[in-house]
Amino acid sequence: MRVCALSELAPGEGRRVELDPPVAVFHTDDGDVYAIDDTCTHQDASLADGWLEGCEVECPLHASRFDLRTGAVDAPPAKKPVRTHEVSVEGDDVYITLSEAAPNLPPGVGAPTGGSAPSTQGLA
Amino acid sequence: MRTVAVVGASLAGLSAVRALRRQGFEGRVVVVGGEPHRPYDRPPLSKDFLAGRLEEPDLTLEAEGEDLGLEWRLGSPAVCLDPSARTVRLGDGSAVQADGVVLATGALPCRLPGSERYDNVHVLRTLRDALALREQLLPGRRLVVVGAGLIGLEVASTARALGIDVTVVDPQAAPMTEALGLDVAGVVTALHERNGVRLLGGARVEGLVGPGAGRAEGVQLHGGLRLPADLVLLAMGVRPAVEWLHGSGVRVDRRGVLCDGAGVSSIPGVVAVGDCSAWYDVEDADFRREEHWTAARERAAVAVGSLLGCSTPAPVRPPYFWSDQFGLRLQFTGRRRADDELVVEEGDPLDLDFLATYRREGLPVGVVALERGRSFTKWRRVLAAPAIQQAVRA
Ligand SMILES: Cc1cc2nc3c(=O)[nH]c(=O)nc-3n(C[C@H](O)[C@H](O)[C@H](O)COP(=O)(O)OP(=O)(O)OC[C@H]3O[C@@H](n4cnc5c(N)ncnc54)[C@H](O)[C@@H]3O)c2cc1C
Numbered sequence: 213m214r215v216c217a218l219s220e221l222a223p224g225e226g227r228r229v230e231l232d233p234p235v236a237v238f239h240t241d242d243g244d245v246y247a248i249d250d251t252c253t254h255q256d257a258s259l260a261d262g263w264l265e266g267c268e269v270e271c272p273l274h275a276s277r278f279d280l281r282t283g284a285v286d287a288p289p290a291k292k293p294v295r296t297h298e299v300s301v302e303g304d305d306v307y308i309t310l311s312e313a314a315p316n317l318p319p320g321v322g323a324p325t326g327g328s329a330p331s332t333q334g335l336a
Numbered sequence: 337m338r339t340v341a342v343v344g345a346s347l348a349g350l351s352a353v354r355a356l357r358r359q360g361f362e363g364r365v366v367v368v369g370g371e372p373h374r375p376y377d378r379p380p381l382s383k384d385f386l387a388g389r390l391e392e393p394d395l396t397l398e399a400e401g402e403d404l405g406l407e408w409r410l411g412s413p414a415v416c417l418d419p420s421a422r423t424v425r426l427g428d429g430s431a432v433q434a435d436g437v438v439l440a441t442g443a444l445p446c447r448l449p450g451s452e453r454y455d456n457v458h459v460l461r462t463l464r465d466a467l468a469l470r471e472q473l474l475p476g477r478r479l480v481v482v483g484a485g486l487i488g489l490e491v492a493s494t495a496r497a498l499g500i501d502v503t504v505v506d507p508q509a510a511p512m513t514e515a516l517g518l519d520v521a522g523v524v525t526a527l528h529e530r531n532g533v534r535l536l537g538g539a540r541v542e543g544l545v546g547p548g549a550g551r552a553e554g555v556q557l558h559g560g561l562r563l564p565a566d567l568v569l570l571a572m573g574v575r576p577a578v579e580w581l582h583g584s585g586v587r588v589d590r591r592g593v594l595c596d597g598a599g600v601s602s603i604p605g606v607v608a609v610g611d612c613s614a615w616y617d618v619e620d621a622d623f624r625r626e627e628h629w630t631a632a633r634e635r636a637a638v639a640v641g642s643l644l645g646c647s648t649p650a651p652v653r654p655p656y657f658w659s660d661q662f663g664l665r666l667q668f669t670g671r672r673r674a675d676d677e678l679v680v681e682e683g684d685p686l687d688l689d690f691l692a693t694y695r696r697e698g699l700p701v702g703v704v705a706l707e708r709g710r711s712f713t714k715w716r717r718v719l720a721a722p723a724i725q726q727a728v729r730a
Pocket residue numbers: 343344345346347348349368369370371378379380381382412413414415440441442443460461462487577580609610611612627628629630632656657658659660
């Protein structure tokens with residue numbers, strides 16, 4: 213499946229691809245491209261928003277780090293790895309093949325969280 | 337160095353142990369913890385755990401199968417440190433002798449006099465506190481929260497979602513003014529008022545109303561106003577858990593264990609990290625306690641490096657915290673002073689969706705964001721860049 217153009221993804225950046233569950237595609241400073249599940253396994257945070265350093269992305273919320281090559285996590289609070297997806301780059305097109313493993317989604321993601329929904333509309 | 341004693345078995349202590357092993361220490365490590373539990377995560381105690389969406393096993397900070405080769409001494413606090421003999425004495429009479437000591441005892445919540453005698457007056461720091469509070473958070477009850485800091489506001493948010501009537505009182509005119517400034521305090525106020533929290537700013541609490549034990553009936557404010565309550569949460573801030581160090585020669589004051597910029601206390605071979613410590617901050621030219629999760633986690637490696645004699649400590653990133661309230665994510669990084677100028681960079685505070693920088697002579701020194709995770713990370717990197725750090729110090 214084509215997910216984006218390589219030229220749209222600057223080195224050092226990540227991008228969220230709206231699949232279910234969402235996928236994050238990263239272009240490292242060394243020029244490699246990786247794809248992992250976008251949702252942190254700890255809580256609902258987008259890893260594409262995270263801090264990319266080398267082949268690791270640090271979760272933007274609580275700083276667990278995921279290895280883009282293996283999906284492994286370095287230390288809690290996240291305890292489970294993310295899935296990795298196969299990437300191929302053809303010309304300027306980035307393609308991924310989704311992993312067939314079950315995703316490690318955090319509790320409450322994809323399911324209703326219960327409690328009355330708080331009002332968060334604008335104030336204006 | 338053959339033995340290291342780590343006092344405090346929570347985030348800072350566990351992070352220190354991990355750093356010890358990662359930095360190649362193969363000797364004996366004894367972890368002394370006052371609570372009976374293995375390390376657990378506190379932030380969910382005011383959020384998903386309090387709401388009943390997480391349970392005890394979800395809080396563990398250790399990874400599955402993680403084996404750091406530790407000796408755990410849990411359930412009995414350290415009561416004294418003898419630095420000359422490098423001995424930590426425990427409440428149960430036992431002792432641990434070590435060549436190096438990591439102090440990671442965290443902080444304890446401040447209370448009102450006599451509050452311990454009431455069953456319905458709570459503080460929130462430990463799992464036990466959270467269980468006691470959670471049990472009493474029943475729909476329709478009236479909760480008075482004393483203190484509009486992060487913990488008070490998060491509990492207010494969780495309690496509202498559970499159908500509880502919530503009033504928050506604080507001496508500041510608007511919540512978090514000191515930490516985030518008046519403009520952002522206005523946003524926080526709006527968020528809470530919109531969700532039905534009654535905020536009483538500029539209020540001084542005189543004490544609890546009640547028979548002296550059993551059930552408190554409410555909170556007495558200065559000026560005569562009395563707030564009836566079915567339960568009360570005291571969220572008036574914390575003090576470092578360092579009383580046990582008095583007389584040890586380790587320099588402490590109300591801010592905590594006073595350390596240099598790499599976590600070393602006044603006694604060599606004794607380092608401190610996390611909420612119990614106040615490291616020397618070059619920019620402030622003073623000691624500063626960083627009572628946030630990320631500081632406890634990140635600085636442990638620096639403190640351990642100092643203990644093991646590493647000469648070039650890794651630089652610490654600027655302070656960072658997050659908070660979850662009413663389903664929205666607030667993030668802050670950097671250092672803010674009262675006269676810094678707030679510049680909205682993205683979004684609109686009135687829409688509860690924005691990112692703003694705090695600027696000092698035009699230079700960004702802090703960033704605050706609501707629901708702007710992606711740009712926030714970018715700004716966080718900008719702020720952590722050595723050039724900015726240096727310019728801010730100059
Ligand atoms: C309810 C709650 C919500 C929070 N939410 C957030 C958040 O959203 N974002 C954020 O950035 N931060 C948050 N924090 C703050 C964060 O949890 C703390 O900064 C962090 O826990 C500090 O870790 P620590 O290991 O230094 O101290 P602690 O976690 O306090 O641990 C210290 C440990 O030492 C033990 N101890 C104390 N004295 C002794 C002794 N004499 N001997 C042996 N053991 C002793 C204590 O029992 C405790 O287990 C929150 C804190 C609480 C309580």
